[in-house]
Amino acid sequence: MMKRLLLVIRATPYGGIRAREALDAVLLFSAFAPEISVLFSGDGVWQLVGGQHPDGIGIKSVAATLGAFSTYDITRVYADGNALAARGIDGLPLAADARVLDDASLRELVRNHDRILTF
Amino acid sequence: MSSLHLVFTAPTAGSALADCLRAAADGDTVLLLQDAVYAAVAPAAAAAGLLREAAANGLTLAALGPDVDARGIGALLHLGIELLDDNAFVALTEQHPRILSWF
Numbered sequence: 001m002m003k004r005l006l007l008v009i010r011a012t013p014y015g016g017i018r019a020r021e022a023l024d025a026v027l028l029f030s031a032f033a034p035e036i037s038v039l040f041s042g043d044g045v046w047q048l049v050g051g052q053h054p055d056g057i058g059i060k061s062v063a064a065t066l067g068a069f070s071t072y073d074i075t076r077v078y079a080d081g082n083a084l085a086a087r088g089i090d091g092l093p094l095a096a097d098a099r100v101l102d103d104a105s106l107r108e109l110v111r112n113h114d115r116i117l118t119f
Numbered sequence: 120m121s122s123l124h125l126v127f128t129a130p131t132a133g134s135a136l137a138d139c140l141r142a143a144a145d146g147d148t149v150l151l152l153q154d155a156v157y158a159a160v161a162p163a164a165a166a167a168g169l170l171r172e173a174a175a176n177g178l179t180l181a182a183l184g185p186d187v188d189a190r191g192i193g194a195l196l197h198l199g200i201e202l203l204d205d206n207a208f209v210a211l212t213e214q215h216p217r218i219l220s221w222f
Binding site: 012013014015042043046049050051052053054055056057059063086087088089 | 128129131157160161167184188190191192195
């Protein structure tokens with residue numbers, strides 16, 4: 001039976017290479033694990049903020065990769081509600097149609113997956 | 120002679136901003152760059168208090184525009200945080216012989 005894969009992303013979008021590697025991993029793994037889930041946790045929730053224009057810092061936008069999720073049939077995308085609130089960005093529209101989870105739903109998400117990778 | 124403090128990391132990633140503000144004196148300038156610009160997002164509780172206090176203590180607070188724009192948080196910033204472009208950043212370093220970096 002195919003293992004259910006959850007990728008947890010805690011990296012900020014432009015703070016280092018980790019964000020790019022995480023999103024590339026999501027796209028890559030989606031070919032092998034069709035029901036892959038992605039959870040944006042901690043500082044990773046900053047990836048979901050709209051209106052990113054990184055031309056001025058010479059880094060490719062992560063928004064484009066997040067926008068590609070639906071093309072890759074990656075629809076199980078979640079955001080830690082607590083992390084959003086702690087950063088004052090709960091209530092903003094989120095990229096990739098991310099669904100906001102409370103703590104109980106977060107625990108259930110973990111229970112429903114076999115392999116978890118964190119970036 | 121006043122100092123220029125450069126803060127690079129987000130308040131959620133460590134104590135760089137908090138440590139910087141304890142070392143900064145009246146008349147100093149604190150510039151937020153890279154992920155540290157997240158500290159300037161108005162509702163983000165802990166950092167908001169720190170920055171308010173800093174402004175009250177005579178510090179000039181600024182953030183690097185390109186880093187703010189990259190992260191899409193321009194509309195979410197504290198009032199009172201000055202946005203600088205790269206040229207203004209360079210000018211700032213020329214105005215302050217003493218520069219400290221905080222990671």
